[in-house]
Structure formats: C-alpha cells, structure tokens
Amino acid sequence: MPTLVYVEDHEGEPVNGSLGVLSKAAKLGDDVAAVLCGSGVEGLGEQVGKYGAARVLVADDPALEAPLPQPRVDVLAKLVESEGFDTVLFGASVLTADVAAGLAARLDAGLNWDLIDLEEQDGKLVGKRPALQDSVLLDVGWKSEPRLALIRSGTFEPVESGGAAEVTKVPVEVEDWSKQAVMLERAHEESEGPSIEDAEVIVAGGRGLGKPENFSLVEGLAKALGGAVAATRAVVDAGWYPYASQVGQTGKTVAPKLYIACGISGAIQHKVGMQGSGTIVAINKDPNAPIFEYSDLGVVGDVHEIVPKLTELVKAKRGG
Amino acid sequence: MKEVPDASAPKRMDPQTFRLDRSVPGALNDFDTHALEEALRIGEQEGDGEVVALLMGPPKAADSLRKALAVGADRAVHVADDALVGSDLIATSRVLAKAIERENPDLILFGQQAADSDGAVLWAAVADRLRLPVISQAASLELADGKAKVKRQTEYGYDVIEAPLPCVVAVSDAINEPRYPSLKGIMGAKKKPQDSVTTADLGLGPEEVGETGSRTKVYAVGEPPPRGESRRIEDNGDAAEAILEYLAEKKLI
Numbered sequence: 001m002p003t004l005v006y007v008e009d010h011e012g013e014p015v016n017g018s019l020g021v022l023s024k025a026a027k028l029g030d031d032v033a034a035v036l037c038g039s040g041v042e043g044l045g046e047q048v049g050k051y052g053a054a055r056v057l058v059a060d061d062p063a064l065e066a067p068l069p070q071p072r073v074d075v076l077a078k079l080v081e082s083e084g085f086d087t088v089l090f091g092a093s094v095l096t097a098d099v100a101a102g103l104a105a106r107l108d109a110g111l112n113w114d115l116i117d118l119e120e121q122d123g124k125l126v127g128k129r130p131a132l133q134d135s136v137l138l139d140v141g142w143k144s145e146p147r148l149a150l151i152r153s154g155t156f157e158p159v160e161s162g163g164a165a166e167v168t169k170v171p172v173e174v175e176d177w178s179k180q181a182v183m184l185e186r187a188h189e190e191s192e193g194p195s196i197e198d199a200e201v202i203v204a205g206g207r208g209l210g211k212p213e214n215f216s217l218v219e220g221l222a223k224a225l226g227g228a229v230a231a232t233r234a235v236v237d238a239g240w241y242p243y244a245s246q247v248g249q250t251g252k253t254v255a256p257k258l259y260i261a262c263g264i265s266g267a268i269q270h271k272v273g274m275q276g277s278g279t280i281v282a283i284n285k286d287p288n289a290p291i292f293e294y295s296d297l298g299v300v301g302d303v304h305e306i307v308p309k310l311t312e313l314v315k316a317k318r319g320g
Numbered sequence: 321m322k323e324v325p326d327a328s329a330p331k332r333m334d335p336q337t338f339r340l341d342r343s344v345p346g347a348l349n350d351f352d353t354h355a356l357e358e359a360l361r362i363g364e365q366e367g368d369g370e371v372v373a374l375l376m377g378p379p380k381a382a383d384s385l386r387k388a389l390a391v392g393a394d395r396a397v398h399v400a401d402d403a404l405v406g407s408d409l410i411a412t413s414r415v416l417a418k419a420i421e422r423e424n425p426d427l428i429l430f431g432q433q434a435a436d437s438d439g440a441v442l443w444a445a446v447a448d449r450l451r452l453p454v455i456s457q458a459a460s461l462e463l464a465d466g467k468a469k470v471k472r473q474t475e476y477g478y479d480v481i482e483a484p485l486p487c488v489v490a491v492s493d494a495i496n497e498p499r500y501p502s503l504k505g506i507m508g509a510k511k512k513p514q515d516s517v518t519t520a521d522l523g524l525g526p527e528e529v530g531e532t533g534s535r536t537k538v539y540a541v542g543e544p545p546p547r548g549e550s551r552r553i554e555d556n557g558d559a560a561e562a563i564l565e566y567l568a569e570k571k572l573i
Contacts, residue, residue, distance in 0.1 A: 010476065067474070068481070069444060070454065094457050094474040101441035104410055105448035110535025111409050114438055130544055131438065132331045138338070139540040150441070180483050181453040184469070187477030201572075225573070233473070237459045237494030243477050250457060250473050258572045268438055279570055281563060287554075288328070296548060297566050301555025309560035317564065317573060 001125070002031045004057075004085040006076070007048050008096055009038050010067075017091030019051045020156035024118060025089055026052025028125075033057055034165070035079060037072045039065035042169065049165025051158055056165045061172035066183035069098035071174040077106045079170060086145040087125065089118075092153050094250055100150050111148040112140045116155050133268070133293055152272065154253045196245060201227025202256045204247060204274070205235065208263020208284055208303055212240035217307040218262055224314040230254065232270050248273035263303045266291025283307065321352040321373055321388060323381035324436040331436075338538035339406060340436055348384040351431030353391070353498040355491050358461060359429050360392045360499070366463075370394045372423055376404060376415055382514065389509035390501035396514040397423070403519050403526045411533035413445035418522040420450060427468065430490040432457065443490040453483035456490040 003025050007018040014036070025032045034053040036044055038060065045056040059075045076099065080088060088103065090096040092113070104111035117128040121139075127149055129138045141147075196202055203225065205218040215229070222229045231241035233248050247254055249269040255276035262283050264270060267290060274280070275294060282295040283303050292298035299306065325331050329344035356373065363369035373388035375381055376399040385396045399419050407415065420428055428450075430443040447454035459478065460471040468487050472479045501509075519529050527533060553562050567573040 067479075070448075073448060094472070097441050098444040098454060098456050101409065101413075101444035102448040102454070104535075105413050105445035108410060108535070111441065111445075112536050113441060126539060132333070132340075132436075134544050135331075136333055137542045137544045138333075138538050139542065140536060140538050143535050143537055175451075177451045177453065181455055181487070182482055183479060184482050185478075185480035187474055187479045233492070234494045237473065237492060243473075250475055252475075258567070269433070279572060281566070283559075283563075292550075292552065294550075296550050297563065298550065298552040299555060299559050299563060300553070301559045306555060306559045306563070310563055313560055313564045314573065317568075 001029045001087055002083070002085050003029060003033070003087040003089065004076075004080065004083070005032065005034045005053070006088065006090045006096060006099065007034045007036050008091065008093060009036060009041055009044060012044075014044055014048050015091065015093070016158055017093065017151075017153045019048070019158035020154075021089050021091040021151050022048070022051045022053055023159040023161070024151075024156040026161060028118065028120060030054065033083070033085070035059065035076065035170075037064045037075055042167075045165070045167035049167065050160045050163070052161040052163065053165045056167045057170045058167060059170050059172045061174075063172060063174045063179065066186070067095045068181055068183060069095060069102055070178035070181065072099045073102035073106055074174050074178050075170070075172055076103050078173065080107060080146055087147045088149075090148075090150050092150040097150060100148055104148050107146060109146045109148050110142040110144065111150070112142070113150040115140070115149055115151050118149065118151070133290055153249075154276070196228045196230045196247065196254050197252055199228035199254070199256050201225045201258045202230045202247075202254060202277070203227055203260045203262065204230035204232065204264060205241070205262050206232040206264030206270075207234045208265070209235070210263075210304070214304065215241055217303065217311075221260065221262075221307055221311045221314070224311045224318065225258070227256070227258070232264055261291055261295070262307055264291055265289045266294070321356065321375045321385070321431070322349040322434050323347065323375065323377045323384040324349045324434060333541045335541065337406070338541055342378060346381060346384055348387050349431060349435050351433045351435060351493055353431070354493045354495055355429040355431045356388055356391060356393060357496045357498040358491050359427075361496065362427070362463060372397060372425065374416070374419055374423070375399070376412065376419070385514060386509050387501065389512045389514065390505040391499060392505065393512075395512060397517055398514065399517045399519075399522070401519045401529070403530045406531035406534060407529055408534035408536045409439065409442060409445055410535045411529050413442060413449055414533065415519065415522065415524065415529055416442070416446050417449035418524060419517060420446065422522070426485045427463070428452070428486065428488045430488070432490055432492050443488050447488040450488070453487040454490075455481045455483055455487065458489050458491045459495055461489055461491065461495065
C-alpha cells in the first residue's frame with residue numbers, strides 16, 4: 001500500500017493536522033511518503049521525516065508560494081502517476097479540501113471526506129465517517145485506486161517515530177490554467193486578546209444574539225466565569241466579532257472544560273471546532289437547533305434573558 | 321443547487337442500499353440559497369445578467385428548483401435520470417461539468433456544503449474538469465474588469481484572491497442574507513423555463529454515472545461512539561438557576 005500523505009505548511013512550519021495523518025499512515029503501513037508543496041519548504045523535509053515517513057518528497061517552486069489548490073493538484077497528479085501511490089491522504093483544511101477534490105477529478109479517483117478513523121479490514125482500507133449529524137457512523141471505502149481521503153481536522157495526534165526520512169526534490173510543472181487564480185493578499189493572524197485555545201471556560205456567541213452590541217452579554221458571562229469569548233463564523237464574517245475568536249471548521253479548534261453556547265444553532269462547521277469540549281451547555285430559543293443534539297445541557301429559552309441572570313448568579317456565587 | 325431532506329423530516333440511511341432515504345419531504349439545500357442570492361445580486365448590479373439554477377436530482381426535486389425560480393432565477397436546468405442514483409463526488413462532478421459546459425456561463429457559484437452528505441468539495445472537482453480557476457470559502461465576492469475578487473476565509477484569517485472569468489466560486493453562508501420569494505415570484509415561477517436534461521443529453525453513458533461511475537462506496541452503517549447523557553430544559557423563568565445548579569453539580573464553578 002504505497003501511501004502518500006500531503007503535508008500542509010503555514011508560516012514555515014508543517015501543520016499539526018497533516019503530521020497527525022502522517023503518523024497514522026505510518027501505523028497502517030511501512031511504505032509511506034510525505035509530500036511538501038510550497039516555496040522555500042525544502043528545509044522542512046527533515047522535520048517532516050520524523051513523523052513516520054520513509055521518504056519526504058519536496059515540490060519547491062515559486063509557483064507554489066501562495067496556498068492555492070490548483071498548482072498543487074498538478075504536482076500531486078504527476079507524482080501519483082509516476083510513483084504509483086495507491087492511497088493519498090490529507091488532513092482536512094480549506095486548502096486541502098480543494099486540492100483533494102481537484103485531484104480526485106483529475107485522476108478519476110474516489111474521495112472520502114470527513115473521516116475520523118482509518119483501518120484495515122480483511123486487507124481492504126476502510127474509513128469511518130460520521131453522518132446525519134453524527135447519528136450514524138458509516139464504513140466507507142473505495143472501488144478503485146488511487147484512494148483519496150480527507151481526515152477530519154484534529155483526529156490524529158502527531159507522533160514522532162524516531163526515524164529519519166530520505167528527502168528528495170520532485171519536479172514542478174504547473175498548467176497555465178492553474179495559475180489563473182492569484183493571491184493578492186495573504187491572511188495574517190490577528191493575535192490580540194486572550195487566546196481561546198488555552199481557555200478552560202469558553203462562552204460563545206452566535207447569530208441568535210441578534211446584534212453585535214449583544215456580545216456584551218457573552219463577555220459579561222465569560223468575565224464572571226473567568227473564561228474567554230468565542231464566536232461563530234456567521235458573526236465573524238458579519239463583522240460582529242474579530243476572527244481570532246472564531247471557533248469552527250475555518251476557525252480554531254477548542255476543547256475547554258466548559259463551553260457555553262449562546263444563540264448558536266450549531267451547524268456542523270461550528271461543531272467540528274468545539275465537540276472536544278468537556279461539558280457543553282447550549283442556550284437557544286429554537287428547540288430544533290442542531291446544537292441540542294450534542295449538548296450536555298440544552299436550555300430552550302431566550303439568551304437575552306437567561307445570560308444576564310446567569311451572569312449575576314455566577315458573580316454572587318463566586319464572590320461569596 | 322441540491323435538494324436535501326427537509327430539516328424537520330426524519331433522516332435515515334436505507335439499510336439495504338446504505339444510501340440516504342430521499343423519500344421524505346425535500347427542501348432546497350440552505351447553503352445553496354446563499355449562492356443563488358449572490359448570483360441574483362450580481363445580476364441586479366450588472367443589469368443584463370441571466371441567472372440559471374442548475375440541479376441534479378430525482379424528479380421530485382423539481383419542486384425545489386421551482387423555489388429557486390420563485391426567488392428570482394431566470395431559468396432552471398434539472399438533470400434528472402434514474403441512472404444518476406448513487407452517484408458519488410466523482411460521478412456527480414462529471415455530470416455537473418457537462419451540464420455547465422452546455423450553458424457556458426461567466427461565473428459558476430456553489431454553496432459551501434450539502435446539508436445531507438456534509439460534502440464540501442464538489443466545486444473543486446467540477447472546476448478541475450472544466451479547467452477553470454476555483455476559489456472557495458468566499459466571504460465576499462466582487463466582479464470588475466472581467467475578474468472575480470474574493471475574500472476567502474481560511475484557518476488563518478482572510479485571503480484576497482482574484483481570478484479571471486469564467487471561474488468557479490464557492491460562497492460561505494455568511495456572504496449574504498438570502499431573500500424569500502414574493503407572492504408575485506411564486507406565481508411567476510410557473511411561467512419560467514425549466515428544462516429537464518438526461519445523462520444522454522449530456523453525452524454521458526450509463527457507465528459514467530450512478531454507482532458504476534462512482535469510485536467510493538459505503539460498506540456499512542453503524543452506531544456512532546456514545547456520548548454521555550444529555551439533559552434538556554425549557555425556560556420557565558428559572559433557567560439561569562438551573563444552569564448554575566448544573567454547573568455546581570459538575571464542579572465547573
């Protein structure tokens with residue numbers, strides 16, 4: 001099972017999600033190669049090699065400078081064909097989702113997404129995918145090779161194997177049409193305010209707060225509990241709250257001891273960013289909100305009434 | 321656009337085929353209504369734009385497509401064929417690419433996700449087949465000088481990406497607030513052109529679509545890992561007290 005694991009990099013470091021997938025692939029088989037695609041990434045090869053890859057292939061070219069999918073599809077398609085990989089794995093991200101699907105179309109290959117595990121069953125590779133709001137767990141597979149898979153972010157922890165990999169540069173040829181999308185401005189992380197990733201208590205707000213000013217309710221409760229404030233993508237994109245506080249698929253993944261969701265309906269994109277929380281309390285006026293399906297305590301009611309009252313009660317209790 | 325089981329309908333996987341049971345009432349995939357809204361806004365700005373709603377799905381999905389017309393699409397194309405049942409990403413992208421080629425549009429918009437399969441990658445496969453640039457996770461979209469300029473939200477913040485038209489853009493559900501159909505729109509929808517297209521019309525053989533044209537399969541449907549017991553309360557004026565009690569009981573305060 002010659003397997004290729006795509007290793008994404010950001011600001012000069014391989015991302016943990018990719019390294020976790022690489023570690024998992026190394027557990028499933030010996031013939032595992034990692035591929036890095038970027039500009040000035042050759043130096044990362046040795047570091048990536050510590051996570052179980054026998055070989056690290058490096059596509060280093062200015063055409064791969066911006067984190068855009070299509071030039072990467074060109075590189076991977078040639079690699080898979082020339083090296084005969086039968087499995088290609090990706091840690092899911094905004095970038096890799098588009099790379100994987102483009103590659104699937106190019107190679108006429110099957111792609112399974114949102115996998116939370118991979119295992120061998122009677123010699124065949126089987127992926128585990130939660131579906132229907134996680135009410136079922138599907139065993140999914142492939143009818144042909146190469147087999148492509150996107151692994152849900154944060155599923156596997158990177159594990160150093162103690163080994164060293166052979167690092168090889170590979171040729172980069174990019175199609176003209178793959179160069180048409182261009183990056184005008186790169187995202188840079190906003191790093192102000194307390195980090196939600198290290199907080200033990202998080203109070204999060206969503207569209208159900210009604211208007212940006214009502215975030216003060218969430219802030220009040222977070223302060224009373226000694227916690228941090230988080231927000232959903234909807235309110236971040238609407239400009240109600242800064243991006244640094246965003247939890248979810250394109251935001252941060254958090255796992256506090258206590259997560260209180262205020263006015264959050266709980267779409268899957270939000271869920272993937274906070275489902276590892278110890279205890280989840282949700283307050284929402286819609287009894288059918290998906291968030292209630294994965295809350296430990298679901299409260300059907302008006303956040304505007306409940307949150308201020310709860311803040312006062314918490315203050316009284318903690319103060320007394 | 322896609323028809324998915326209505327949010328209020330009970331959802332289940334067929335125990336024989338391991339496919340989603342689509343016999344329940346359907347609705348337009350909510351994420352796709354944001355793509356439609358963005359198309360309508362662009363059409364209104366440009367003045368002479370035509371908005372075509374394209375859907376692949378069973379015959380009954382025509383109702384959902386009519387909703388797109390009621391909201392404001394000028395025309396609808398429905399790819400419906402028994403042979404399409406069981407199509408995965410690779411087969412679906414093949415069909416949609418062919419259907420889009422026939423229309424030769426300046427801009428191809430997708431919603432960010434299918435609410436039933438949680439699939440969030442289709443656009444990139446379609447774009448690769450069409451050899452067109454693709455930009456996903458669009459939080460804003462502007463068209464000028466024959467180019468699309470997109471603010472893409474990633475794990476690290478916002479990128480700004482530009483691509484010449486025609487191109488494929490997948491919009492997030494935060495890009496706009498979709499409008500509702502007016503009574504006039506609902507009445508007018510019946511008069512708008514709604515084409516039905518088969519795989520043969522698209523030049524595709526039965527082996528290229530459906531299960532035979534697919535490269536993935538579902539082996540089994542199982543139980544998810546269990547989650548601890550969950551409690552539910554309705555607020556009768558004492559919810560704040562109940563939450564505090566709960567937190568105290570769990571030693572979280």
